[in-house]
Amino acid sequence: MTFALTDELTTSIISAMENQESDFLVDAQSGILVESTGGADDKRFYCLPEWDAPDGFAMREAFVARLHSPIAKDALQQVLHSGRGVFRNFRDVIKNYPEVDKRWHIFKRNAMSARINEWYDSLCEIWGLERLDHFSESDESLVHDDFSFAKYDSSADMDEILLNVSACFKDDDTLPGYVQNFMYDLWRGGFKSADSAGQAGFVCRSLSDDFAGCITASSFSASQEKVTVITCFFVTEQYRGLGIAAELLAMLTNECRSLGKKRIIMPKEFIPNAVEPLLLRTGFENQLWGYLMAL
Numbered sequence: 001m002t003f004a005l006t007d008e009l010t011t012s013i014i015s016a017m018e019n020q021e022s023d024f025l026v027d028a029q030s031g032i033l034v035e036s037t038g039g040a041d042d043k044r045f046y047c048l049p050e051w052d053a054p055d056g057f058a059m060r061e062a063f064v065a066r067l068h069s070p071i072a073k074d075a076l077q078q079v080l081h082s083g084r085g086v087f088r089n090f091r092d093v094i095k096n097y098p099e100v101d102k103r104w105h106i107f108k109r110n111a112m113s114a115r116i117n118e119w120y121d122s123l124c125e126i127w128g129l130e131r132l133d134h135f136s137e138s139d140e141s142l143v144h145d146d147f148s149f150a151k152y153d154s155s156a157d158m159d160e161i162l163l164n165v166s167a168c169f170k171d172d173d174t175l176p177g178y179v180q181n182f183m184y185d186l187w188r189g190g191f192k193s194a195d196s197a198g199q200a201g202f203v204c205r206s207l208s209d210d211f212a213g214c215i216t217a218s219s220f221s222a223s224q225e226k227v228t229v230i231t232c233f234f235v236t237e238q239y240r241g242l243g244i245a246a247e248l249l250a251m252l253t254n255e256c257r258s259l260g261k262k263r264i265i266m267p268k269e270f271i272p273n274a275v276e277p278l279l280l281r282t283g284f285e286n287q288l289w290g291y292l293m294a295l
Contacts, residue, residue: 017051049119068241152201194218
């Protein structure tokens with residue numbers, strides 16, 4: 001007897017796989033899970049995919065390894081290395097980072113669904129049916145579920161940007177304090193000059209209205225109206241690694257194209273090295289003085 005692997009059944013199986021106290025079977029006749037009493041017969045009642053505590057731990061390790069949010073990653077790594085109550089502590093700690101928590105639940109569902117899909121495909125082979133095409137849920141669009149993006153408004157956003165950029169400069173412990181202050185003052189003067197000439201961009205905020213990041217750019221002069229220079233681009237430490245920087249850059253690029261711009265320039269003076277992979281991946285070329293994208 002065969003059964004269909006519906007979304008509802010997949011959700012039930014995931015829950016049952018995580019339940020280490022009870023055993024469940026798929027009742028092919030009803031298409032639902034039932035608690036195991038007489039065992040599987042591979043005709044009407046089927047065992048669930050194998051899944052144990054080491055599988056759950058490995059899944060959490062894989063998630064944390066690919067996580068780019070520094071604060072959340074450090075906290076979760078400490079949990080994984082704590083040795084006791086790992087699953088419960090992991091659940092408690094990740095709740096402190098709602099955006100990361102949402103990605104964790106999607107990652108977990110995708111990982112466990114992959115195991116379920118392999119199991120179901122093996123049953124399809126036994127039943128003489130074709131294997132199914134499975135598609136995992138993507139989290140790339142979640143950034144717009146978790147954050148709001150708005151066009152840069154100088155009167156409303158400038159002071160907050162200046163405050164947060166100051167903190168970013170002070171994060172660089174490779175430079176003496178007086179050098180950090182000098183670099184910030186130099187950037188601040190250039191940013192205000194560009195703002196007085198008119199600059200555009202986008203600001204990102206969390207759903208609780210916390211400032212999360214921004215990108216701004218300016219033409220600087222009417223004679224070079226086809227060239228846009230990025231004047232500010234950063235994400236606050238708390239929200240790094242969640243796709244905000246990539247989305248801000250994509251939004252600015254699309255805006256520049258719609259305005260007929262031909263080049264985007266990003267000077268190197270104030271751009272951290274960590275941003276380079278994103279720039280190169282999105283079409284910027286590394287030049288001696290900065291990064292250049294042809295639109």
